[in-house]
Amino acid sequence: MKKKIGLSAVVLMASLLTASISSSAETTSSRPVSAGIFVEKVKNLKSDFINGVDISSIVSLEQSGVKFYSNSGKKQDIMKTLRQSGVNYVRVRVWNNPYDTKGNGYGGGNSDLKKAIEIGKRATANGMKVLVDFHYSDFWADPAKQQVPKAWKSLNFEKKKQALYSYTKKSLKTLIDQGVNVGMVQIGNETNGAFVGEKDWTKISSLFNEGSRAVRSFNQHILVALHFTNPETEGRYRNIALMLKENKVDYDVFASSYYPFWHGTLSNLTAVLKDVANISGKKVMVAETSYAYTASDGDGHENTAPKKSGQTLSYPITVQGQAHSVRDVIQAVSDVGTPGIGVFYWEPAWLPVGKPSDLKQNKMKWEKYGSGWASSYAKEYDPEDAGKWFGGSAVDNQALFDFSGHPLSSLNVFKYVRTGAVAPLKIDEIKEVSVSINEGEDLVLPSSIVAIYNDGTQKNVAVNWDQQMVQQALKGGAGQYEITGTVQGGTIAKMMLDIHPRNLVANSSFESEDRTKWNITYDPGTLPHTDFQWKTSDAKTGNYSLHFYSDQRVGFNVEQTITNVECGYYDLSMFLQGGNPGVSEMYLYAIVDGKEYKVMTEVNGWLNWSNPKLSHIPVANGKITIGARIKADAGAWGTLDDFELYKEK
Secondary structure (H helix, E strand, C coil), X not given: CCCCCCHHHHHHHHHHHHHHHHHHHXXXXXXXXXXXXXXXXXXXXXXXXXXXXXXXXXXXXXXXXXXCECCCCCECCHHHHHHHCCCCEEEEEECCCCECCCCCECCCCCCCHHHXXXXXXXXXXXXXXXXXXXXXXXXXXECCECCCCHHHCCCCHHHXXXXXXXXXXXXXXXXXXXXXXXXXXXXXXXXXXXXXXXXXXXXXHHHHHHHHHHHHHHCXXXXXXXXXXXXXXXXXXXXXXXXXXXXXXXXXXXXXXXXXXXXXCHHHHHHHHHHHHHHHCCEEEEEEECCCCCCCCCCCCCCCCCCCCCCCCCCCCCHHHHHHHHHHHHHHHHCCCCCEEEXXXXXXXXXXXXXXXXXXXXXXXXXXHCCCCECHHHHHCCCCCHHHHCECCCCHHHCCECCCCCECHHHHHHHHHHHCEECCXXXXXXXXXXXXXXXXXXXXXXXXXXXXXXXXXXXXEEXXXXXXXXXXXXXXXXXXXXXXXXXXXXXXXXXXXXXXXXCCCCCXXXXXXXXXXXXXXXXXXXXXXXXXXXXXHHCCCCCEEEEEECCCCEEEEEEEEEECCCCEEEEEEEEEEEEXXXXXXXXXXXXECCEEEEEEECCCEEEEEECCEEEEEEECCCEEEEEEEEEECCXXXXXXXXXXXXXXX
């Protein structure tokens, strides 16, 4: 006959297991352990620092057939693997009702209370505490979306407050009655300027307090967290902290998202969290962070990072780079001091449900089990985002497991931050280089390239480029080419070679002293007011540019006639910067067979370069005159540089 174990006994056992593991961690040798990665020991890390992960999609993933393994390669419950890797807290999101009227899930793990209970019980059984992240929405809540749950849409504000209080208290009671060791409750998700459909901070604060009141009325020892994002925006967190204080919001933890490719520097993160702690007297933490270990896509659904532009990629896109990133975020929060309590990694197990080549089957699983970020069914609730872009995991390349479910070395960063870890020194990444030349110019290849080692150091290393690829590129003419090379040890290097079409403009950026090809004429009644100025700061490239200024008025043309031009179509461009134009007329022009082609332009201040362009200029008789017309009021100034005339391919 099986005996039932009471809730208090379950929580007690979990607490004893946590204490045992924490004690073990504290007595670990201070010497770095030998491992597959380098991890610098985090200075002054508290023994109770939260090393957390958000694995809210795990049940849907497992239902879709995703399997997880131990460090030794055996199938194992992911919760056990996480605990063995130093994780001590699990975060799980809760949506009120992420289903349509027919019971079809919206995706994103179909993260309802039932899923949270299952995940929470498994985490508790493995000695980890649970952070419950109530979005108070039926689907994703973030700064751009704070939609009211379907069931609350008709409620006035007072009724909404009552609903939020009751829902929080009832959900929390259910979780704890089921044996979940809840250590923290998050009231809302990334609530920068809205919450449950409200945008007025007085109302937002009132709703925060209803959630907090529900937690306090149930258990005074559970921490209450509020969650915001964009710490890189100057003054944002300070203003929010002051607003919360002014509105007497009851909470314990000010939580921030911090994704290094979007959210500024780590020093800034530490500074703004310190500022918040000083203003509010509250604890602070990072509720979400992650970093890519590969640029590959695992399931056929585009990833959010890395991108070629618009993102700061301060670490190599490798397992080691990922480990450095996580370690440094932990250090940044630890550097806040006593108020800094922890870091959560966001969705480290959101793996592909199938290969990109199995996209059709993947889509079926995303729809059936909700294991993609959104299903097509979500369009009824979120038509502008999920309704258009539904699909799989956009973060499978930011997981702490490989695409087949085996732990990456970076997963162990959570325990290595307490001891440090060392590995054999090797190159982790070779920085890609870019070289640009004009067609017909001599190509000078870089003889060395920057190598980043797995301990984070950098140095220049000799590189041997594939000469066959180089010659093929030069023979191919204008275009972009990827050239590979090798460095010592056989590591592959990459160079992007950009060969521009041959520029037909002689002395196009005025660098040569022979400027006889250029003809400058001034308007009647004006004295010469241009010069070929040697001033690097005013040139687009090189040292020289054509400078103009007059305290009377500006009016001149600068042009060049080019002969022996092949028949075809041509593109013309230049760069222009300056100021104080007053009433002006400025344009780039080309004259062919007496016909003028032109495009208007203007100056917008120092180094705000305008780049007017003319395309598809027909040349049939072998001759073209190109130039610029500049007319402006007294006091106008500026520079022209880099005239380019290319034949279209």
